[in-house]
Amino acid sequence: MELGLSLGDASKSPVLLKENNSPNQNQNQSKTSGLDFCMSLGLTSNNQERGKAQENDDVSASDDSQEETPLQLNLLPLAPLPRQISSSHNGSSKNGSSAAKGFDVNRTPAAEEASSSNSRREFEANDDDGLNARKKLRLSKEQSAFLEESFKEHSTLNPKQKLALAKQLNLRARQVEVWFQNRRARTKLKQTEVDCEYLKKCCETLTLENRILQKELQDLRALKTSNPFHAATTLTMCPSCERVASASTSASAAKVIPFPLARPRFYPFPTHPNQPAAS
DNA sequence: GTTGATGTTGAACTTACTTCA
């Protein structure tokens, strides 16, 4: 089951809930319009096996075997790494990049030789003896910045672009591919947060408007009961303030001018962050 | 200053799905 919420056009129904059996429909929508918003609910199996991950490591390693391998396995004794090693490279960066943290496992072995202080980390990061099968590595500031620039140009890569980027950044094609996948996910998440904020504001606006309408209805009912002999009442809408006004009439039949289907809003919806300001 | 608990970030992974040859 999937709940979809469409956003972006205040002239249309602000929130649309519908069942959608095709998950990709929403994906395509969000590609064509920056204002779309969707939420998915679902069950996924969570029986991932570490053994499979190991298998996958092997596969990806063989997949990338044709590519340039930027790393070299240093055979140093395995020992716990003191915290100070990373801290000493840390500087003042907050959540800093690997460059600021002095942790760039993607440097060429030659470059790595130049800084022997990192050799322990390098060893740990490159350890693929099976005991430390999944070591996380951070891309350098420069690598991240370059990928970011590429992402601004195109959020998806064709194989040629992927290979070129990988070569340029001294990364594996798989790393570039994963980076773009994660980057797209982050973008979408951020957009969802923005859309949620927008929906919240819309909700507040509607609540306020609803309260006003309720009050108005209450007043009209009170007016009707207080003037039972003036049942023949014409309800008209003031063209300037768009508020309903009642007027006694001598007409024999009650005449009610219905609200337009799309009643003008007392308080317009807030502008969506992605929407250009209305002229 | 050190340490352990806890939260955050992001790289890498798995799974399910679609598209296309």
Place this chain on the structure above:
DNA sequence: GGTGAAGTAAGTTCAACATCA
């Protein structure tokens, strides 16, 4: 139409850090 490869989204895992008591 069935099939396998390739690509992607969504969700998850986990190492590396940051923060704080």
